[in-house]
Amino acid sequence: MSKISLKVNGASHSVDVDPTTPLLYVLRNDLDLHGPRFGCGLGQCGACTVIINGAAVRSCVLPVSAVRSEITTLEGLSKGGTLDPVQQAWIQEQVPQCGFCQNGQILTAKVLLDKNPNPTDEQIRKGMAGALCRCMTYYKIQAAVKVAAQLKKSATGVGA
Numbered sequence: 001m002s003k004i005s006l007k008v009n010g011a012s013h014s015v016d017v018d019p020t021t022p023l024l025y026v027l028r029n030d031l032d033l034h035g036p037r038f039g040c041g042l043g044q045c046g047a048c049t050v051i052i053n054g055a056a057v058r059s060c061v062l063p064v065s066a067v068r069s070e071i072t073t074l075e076g077l078s079k080g081g082t083l084d085p086v087q088q089a090w091i092q093e094q095v096p097q098c099g100f101c102q103n104g105q106i107l108t109a110k111v112l113l114d115k116n117p118n119p120t121d122e123q124i125r126k127g128m129a130g131a132l133c134r135c136m137t138y139y140k141i142q143a144a145v146k147v148a149a150q151l152k153k154s155a156t157g158v159g160a
């Protein structure tokens with residue numbers, strides 16, 4: 001076991017864990033953050049996605065000791081009680097069915113729009129390709145990403 005320091009959603013934490021423990025387990029079991037989900041556990045489905053350094057990262061295959069930067073989970077997306085435009089769009093478009101994959105969908109969409117505020121349909125498909133949904137909500141996801149881009153644009157002027 002080792003003491004490991006983590007910054008998650010603006011808060012500092014110290015955990016006493018085996019350094020090879022996947023970040024996902026530490027987030028869920030030690031820090032009680034249940035936004036990231038265990039899907040495949042193999043880096044294949046995206047359910048466990050978190051954001052590190054502006055990238056969508058699969059926390060199920062990332063040893064906690066390898067994390068050097070702040071982690072943002074689904075719980076950290078809203079600011080001061082205001083939902084992120086992606087979250088607002090997801091509600092507006094009623095995207096989820098069972099909801100299991102949606103942590104990965106929302107965080108992947110957030111990263112996509114932060115990098116490309118005005119994506120084409122093709123760019124959305126490519127950007128979201130690694131986030132799998134067994135309920136096949138892909139058309140709704142595509143529509144919601146477009147709505148989120150519009151909401152983001154009206155909130156910040158970015159992409160206008």
Ligand code: FES
Pocket residue numbers: 037038039040041042043044045046047048049058059060061
């Ligand atoms: S649970 Fe991590 S990619 Fe599937």
Ligand code: FES
Pocket residue numbers: 096097098099100101102132133134135136137
């Ligand atoms: S909403 Fe059920 S797996 Fe995506």
